Amino acid sequence: MPLLPFLRPLLGFAAAFCFATLAAHAESPRVAIAKAIVTEDADEQVKLVGSLTGSTDATVHDLLTAWKEGGTFICTAPSGLLDAPEGSKLAVQLSGPKDADGKQAATRIDTGESLKNADGSAARLLCTDLDAADTSSDLRVVMHSVLELFAIASPDPHTRFNAISQMGLSQDPAQLPVLLARQSIETDSAVKRALREAIAQIQLKSSDSAVQIHAAQELGVLRSLSSRDALLQLATDSDVAAPTVAKAAHAALRLIEQHLSVVNFYGTLFRGLSLGSVLLVVAIGLAITFGLMGVINMAHGELIAVGAYATYLVQNIFGAGVELSPLGYPIHFRGFNAGAAAYDWYFVVALPIAFISAAIVGLILERCVIRFLYRRPLESLLATWGMSLVLQQLFRLVFGANNVQVYSPRWLSGNWTVFDVILGWNRVFVIGFAALIIAGTWLLLNKTPLGLLIRAVMQNRNMAACVGVRTERVNMLTFAFGSGLAGLAGAFLSQIGNVGPILGQDYIVGAFMTVVVGGVGSLAGTVLSALAIGISDQSLQQILLNPVLGKILVLTAIILFLQWKPAGLFVTRSRSLES
Secondary structure, three states, X not given: OOOHHHHHHHHHHHHHHHHHHHHHHHOOHHHHHHXXXXXXXXXXXXXXXXXXXXXXXXXXXXXXXXXHOOOOEEEEOOOOEOOOOOOOEEEEEEEOOOOOOOEEEEEEOOOOOEOEEOOOOEOXXXXXXXXXXXXXXXXXXHHHHHHHXXXXXXXXXXXXXXXXXXXXXXXXXXXXXXXXXXXXXXXXXXXXXXXXXXXXXXXXXXXXXXXXXXXXXXXXXXXXXXXXXXXXXXXXXXXOOOHHHHHXXXXXXXXXXXXXXXXXXXXXXXXXXXXXXXHHHHHHHHHHHHHHOOOOOOOHHHXXXXXXXXXXXXHHHHOOEEEEOHHHOOEEEEOXXXXXXXXXXXXXXXXXXXXXXXXXXXXXXXXXXXXXXXXXXXXXXXXXXXHHHHHHHHHHHHHOOOOEOOOOOHHHOOEEEEOOXXXXXXXHHHHHHXXXXXXXXHHHHHHOHHHXXXXXXXXXXXXXXXXXXOXXXXXXXXXXXXXXXXXXXXXXXXXXXXXXXXXXXXXXXXXXXXXXXXXXXOHHXXXXXXXXXXXXXXXXXXXXOOHHHHHHHHHHHHHHHHHHOOOOOOOOOOHHHHO
16 A cells, blocks of 8 residues: 555556657657757647657757757758758757858757758858747756656666666655666666665655655665665654654664764775875885985975876877977977877876986986985985975976866776775775885885895995995986886876976975884885874864864874884884994
8 A cells, every 4th residue: 555655656657658669669759859849839849758758769868958958949941951941940959160150060950960951061050040949847847857767777877876866865756656667677786776775765755654664764774875864854754743753764864873984984994095095105205215315305296296297298198289388489299189098098108207207307306416415414405495496497487387187087087886985996096006116116125136236325335335336326226216206106196186386395294204204214114104194194084073183183193203203113224324
């Protein structure tokens, strides 16, 4: 008996579906929509659009959407058109660039072909000479229903999932027959779960207490986070009139709150890992130049910006090209105009280019400035700070003072949802990216001849020079490598924010804190420090619900920690230091 209130809509849906099937044999969706556009009878318009119910033709979605958004027109055919008597009404769309007279190419909606003149040439029409195809409120309701049904029958599971979720949130009882009919034929597990959730959300609006209790229990079993407000409203409304319904709603809310606490815990952990990975990617280059070489490089942030701008240039070269105006002299880089599939791989090409670009800039910086200032920390700090200002102005001259936009490829733009924990692809990428950089740096330092020389110079520079190690060359290659790592950090940071002349200044303080807390010269300490700072920051923000206060507490904790252990987590020891 609980489904009796919905029996009439179910029969109506079945009748509409049968009518749509018969209508599909009679005429195509294009013809039906074209007739609906040109007819002046509002009831006939609703009937024609309603006949498209259940259609899976992509044309239905495109044309109805264009009609709703004002992209369709009614043309009174002038003389001289092919297959269109003078004075007849035609439903058309305009597309393509406008000519000198403001006219555009016209496409007939009923055939999908270009409107042609008598001589066979494509006809061009002026938008202001046409009548816009209007829609009434009743017609928009029918359009909305047809488009919703089109979406839940889409071959794409993601489209079906989103459409079904929206229908559940609307809690419209008229949608229940459609969802029940779809439930019997759905095959995708995630969409099946969305159907169960949407059906239960709608049944919360039932007038039958048994149906409401069953729906609340179902939402509790599903741990439906999107149903919290609806269940809370049901509990409030039924507290006096239907205590058993209110009890079921409260029980479901308790289950959902328990699930939410678990989701928040793992979500905070993931965000902390991703933030720590960002800090690690930014700080690892500094750990090389500052930790292993003892150089306080205040231009490290600008080396990050070099990598970000290199990514920006690669993106534009894969696209339509880019024009720069250094010192007022325009330079145009032609683009490949790569297709969508090829364009998405620009970031893979940008990574090595960002590394090489930043390494070259770092090499120049080391040869021209820093090599004269080894073992002079104050002078090196002031000199590199001055170089950072020079590089910032150079960025402004070449790329402009405003930020530039770097678009993420599609394979970095989505997310996974695992037990309601959202895992953004770009954040997953930076975690893996940081792990790869750490592994590569460890292998370089411990498994290669260059790494052996770097460790020898770090432990005792004078003794290494005495046994024939060319310490100046080692310093140069080490600084270039650390600078290249900064460029890789810039390439990734371009995917999570805008790129501008002062991009690196937003991360330089956090990078220095990460290196100092971990222990100067310790890669393991840098890793642990970055992850600890990231997780602590996100946890405090989640607990205090105040990002600013959370960051203040993290900074305070770092200051207190350094008072306790000034050398950081891991102290680097060598004969030269101990002497």
